[in-house]
Amino acid sequence: MARILFMGTPQFAVPSLAALTQHFDVVAVVTQPDAPAGRGRALTPSPVKQFALAHMPGVPVLQPETLKPPEVVAQLRQCAPDAIVVAAFGQLLRQDVLDLPPRACINVHASILPRWRGASPISAAIAAGDAVAGITIMLMEAGLDTGPILSQRSTPINTDDTTDALTERLAQIGAELLVETLPGWFGGQITPQPQDDALATKCERLTKEEGIIHWARNAVDIERQVRAVTPWPGATTVWHGKQLQVKRARLHTGATEAALEPGAVSEDGPAVRVQCGEGMLELLEVQLEGKRAVSVAEFTRGQRQFVGSKLGIGD
Numbered sequence: 001m002a003r004i005l006f007m008g009t010p011q012f013a014v015p016s017l018a019a020l021t022q023h024f025d026v027v028a029v030v031t032q033p034d035a036p037a038g039r040g041r042a043l044t045p046s047p048v049k050q051f052a053l054a055h056m057p058g059v060p061v062l063q064p065e066t067l068k069p070p071e072v073v074a075q076l077r078q079c080a081p082d083a084i085v086v087a088a089f090g091q092l093l094r095q096d097v098l099d100l101p102p103r104a105c106i107n108v109h110a111s112i113l114p115r116w117r118g119a120s121p122i123s124a125a126i127a128a129g130d131a132v133a134g135i136t137i138m139l140m141e142a143g144l145d146t147g148p149i150l151s152q153r154s155t156p157i158n159t160d161d162t163t164d165a166l167t168e169r170l171a172q173i174g175a176e177l178l179v180e181t182l183p184g185w186f187g188g189q190i191t192p193q194p195q196d197d198a199l200a201t202k203c204e205r206l207t208k209e210e211g212i213i214h215w216a217r218n219a220v221d222i223e224r225q226v227r228a229v230t231p232w233p234g235a236t237t238v239w240h241g242k243q244l245q246v247k248r249a250r251l252h253t254g255a256t257e258a259a260l261e262p263g264a265v266s267e268d269g270p271a272v273r274v275q276c277g278e279g280m281l282e283l284l285e286v287q288l289e290g291k292r293a294v295s296v297a298e299f300t301r302g303q304r305q306f307v308g309s310k311l312g313i314g315d
Helices: 011-023 049-057 070-078 121-127 163-186 219-228 296-302
Strands: 001-010 025-030 035-037 043-046 083-087 105-109 132-139 148-156 235-239 240-249 267-268 270-273 278-287
Touching: 001 011, 011 025, 011 049, 011 083, 011 163, 011 296, 025 049, 083 163, 105 163, 121 132, 121 163, 121 219, 132 163, 148 163, 219 240, 219 278, 270 296, 278 296
Parallel strands: 001 025, 001 083, 083 105
Antiparallel strands: 035 043, 105 132, 132 148, 235 240, 240 278, 267 270, 270 278
């Protein structure tokens, strides 16, 4: 049975780790150090660490700040893995780590490479209006997500998919594809296919600024933005000096008012909509700073001055 050293951190990586434990000998788990989380900012272990501690007794869990120190590389080498499997680990692997396992370092990447190389491929696919997302099982090399492909599987992006919903679906697809692919790779039945660099697109790590809604933009783009930044950093605007988060929204297909300025809030029957640079966005669920998330119907009942007001434009 092949010896696997697993590297991963968020919930996306957990199904892959769980699947590996059913088919291979996972000799160690490497994850990011515990980090502050929640309102109390208490140090909290990563989802991968939580899974390993609960379901993998006796398997060491390593949490180095970085993989650079020689003693860390030596510790990984002592695990004697046949392969290293990486799923959203959160650190780049240096060449000395890439060269460590005889059957390579293998990455579970959440896009159909070479599209969306980088840190936020799921959010990028939603924001761009892509019709499909997917998983690529690839061999890792020094370049960022540039390695040759072992296998791929796609799934349609639904019109209501948020980043968290699509991430959950892709995590399961990634786990299934990983354990289907590894036996063929270990057995020499798979020939890695190089990526076409001419087709490559890149995405950076999401920032809080990418959640700010600019109402002068097209309504189609804003609707995608709302889904792409859910759950983090969240789509935000300003109302009466307070942050208002748009939790759910959809394109408004009813009557329009061309005279309204971007950010203006109006009604069309029961629908509460916001004028955009082109088109209108219908709000479904919002959360005012310091309050709980509520339907827009409940919000307008408590905030009667909301309709007829203007939301801040994040210029």
